[in-house]
């Protein structure tokens with residue numbers, strides 16, 4: 191079942207199931223003689239429909255946390271459950287499948303393929319779904335995700351023909367296209383001016399309201415963090431505060 | 437599976453299209469390699485074909501049956517006791533030879549050197565009676581006119597030297613009449629054939645010549661076999677048959693029948709009254725006028741067979757050398773082309789590290805990434821292969837047009853050229869594709 195048509199128009203957020211459960215997660219990078227403790231025991235539960243913003247100084251471990259949450263990396267110690275599945279010890283290939291099905295990424299630098307149309311950029315995650323859907327279905331899904339971002343008239347534009355805000359909305363459409371349980375955004379407004387950054391944040395707020403989608407967003411700017419329903423602060427690889435922001 | 441393949445090909449074509457000039461330059465190595473290989477194979481095949489044709493037209497499949505015998509007759513005696521200029525080869529003999537298995541064409545006839553009259557003048561020429569198949573046996577080129585219509589007609593053919601000496605030009609010779617011992621013949625063809633000095637011969641239909649010079653028996657019968665390799669065995673059969681027909685057979689010469697003592701004739705002391713030689717023997721003994729030399733060579737056992745084998749051997753060796761040369765040229769040019777592809781794929785992967793990271797983040801597995809780049813490399817080399825094929829076909833045509841070398845493009849050479857091009861893509865695309873697949877998604881995403 192697609193969440194596309196399911197929850198449209200519902201403003202109530204049904205907070206029940208845990209989407210994410212981190213249990214005393216540690217991440218240590220071995221650098222020859224020394225080892226860097228990027229995460230020193232992080233526990234965090236996120237429920238469906240929450241909009242969590244993570245703040246903290248540079249080097250506090252935000253990106254490391256996001257890599258683990260995004261199944262791009264695995265914890266050195268501790269456990270991570272995504273949905274009902276413990277994913278902390280899965281193989282690289284299994285993690286790729288989880289990312290494809292359950293997670294949509296939004297990056298600071300947009301990461302759109304150059305000289306490739308917006309629609310084809312949005313289609314990328316669908317190319318790695320198994321079984322592969324027919325080209326016509328893929329195209330249709332890409333167009334409706336662009337439509338959701340109000341970019342349907344830009345479907346055939348290449349990234350260099352789009353503004354920064356439009357590019358980031360194409361990237362959000364790409365994150366949405368495979369109907370994920372979780373959207374992870376690492377400094378999504380970092381490359382945008384204040385107004386455009388606000389616009390993108392409002393798009394995410396609206397999306398969460400419409401689709402009851404779970405969002406975890408990393409930022410070092412307090413005013414961006416303020417868009418979340420819950421604000422988590424980090425310092426030196428540990429969570430220092432975790433407050434609701436309704 | 438097939439759908440994913442289609443997808444990968446589309447991704448490859450899109451990606452190569454984004455860098456048209458670079459793709460074209462990268463293909464150049466494979467294009468040149470495949471074109472060179474195809475051209476050389478085409479010319480090689482063509483050249484081999486024309487060598488084979490030349491060997492056939494030079495008459496390695498010819499057998500000369502001559503009246504008379506100048507070889508040794510007595511067992512181990514070592515004196516010349518052949519029958520000399522016997523006159524026993526009959527038209528009936530030639531009719532029987534024509535019926536033998538493996539015989540394709542036959543040309544019985546007589547030959548002489550004499551004066552012929554033309555208009556006011558006279559000229560001393562060599563005259564040979566031949567059948568209408570003779571033109572085919574020697575693959576004659578007609579410079580003017582055509583073959584005569586029947587063995588009994590009053591039409592004749594002249595070699596180019598005679599036509600030039602007597603009439604000035606080939607075309608002028610056509611239609612002119614020549615006189616021989618009261619008979620008149622019309623020149624209907626002028627030929628160019630350097631074998632056996634044919635350019636200096638006047639060819640007369642053999643039956644007409646017999647009635648003109650009033651002869652019943654034949655001086656020679658020239659026989660062609662279906663295949664070059666059969667000449668020796670057919671010659672042996674002719675020998676045995678003629679011995680029987682001429683009453684030379686007896687119990688004691690079983691050994692001779694087995695072919696060990698060719699031309700020796702009856703071991704009991706009755707020598708042959710004819711000579712059977714294959715082309716190889718004839719070529720070797722030509723010009724050896726001393727009876728002793730002719731005797732020595734003519735009595736070498738299986739001389740003709742040895743020669744055919746040697747000839748085949750030489751041809752095979754030439755082919756091997758040619759093939760080795762082609763293979764090394766193909767190998768070198770395709771290797772360079774392959775290195776070019778590998779190089780550009782490595783550059784492309786470095787440039788597109790961020791794209792690879794993005795694809796991995798959105799769910800691409802190692803095999804997805806490696807296959808994408810492998811298909812891209814194979815597409816590059818295959819398109820290069822197709823272009824090279826077209827260039828090669830054109831080059832072969834151009835070489836044929838300008839230099840007149842025959843070129844033969846076979847279906848197999850086309851398939852091999854394309855297969856090799858695709859294989860170059862697989863071999864040289866493998867390492868870059870693996871390198872891309874082994875990238876760490878986080879590092880790749882961070883790349884600039």
Ligand SMILES: Nc1ncnc2c1ncn2[C@@H]1O[C@H](COP(=O)(O)OP(=O)(O)O)[C@@H](O)[C@H]1O
Nearest residue numbers: 219226227228247248249250251252253254255
């Ligand atoms: N691949 C790595 N190897 C070694 N150290 C790393 C690696 N990734 C991150 N770190 C270190 O871990 C700490 C946390 O980094 P990061 O998660 O990127 O912080 P933030 O995103 O909050 O700036 C830093 O000290 C950083 O240098």
Ligand SMILES: [Mg+2]
Nearest residue numbers: 249252253254
């Ligand atoms: Mg960071």
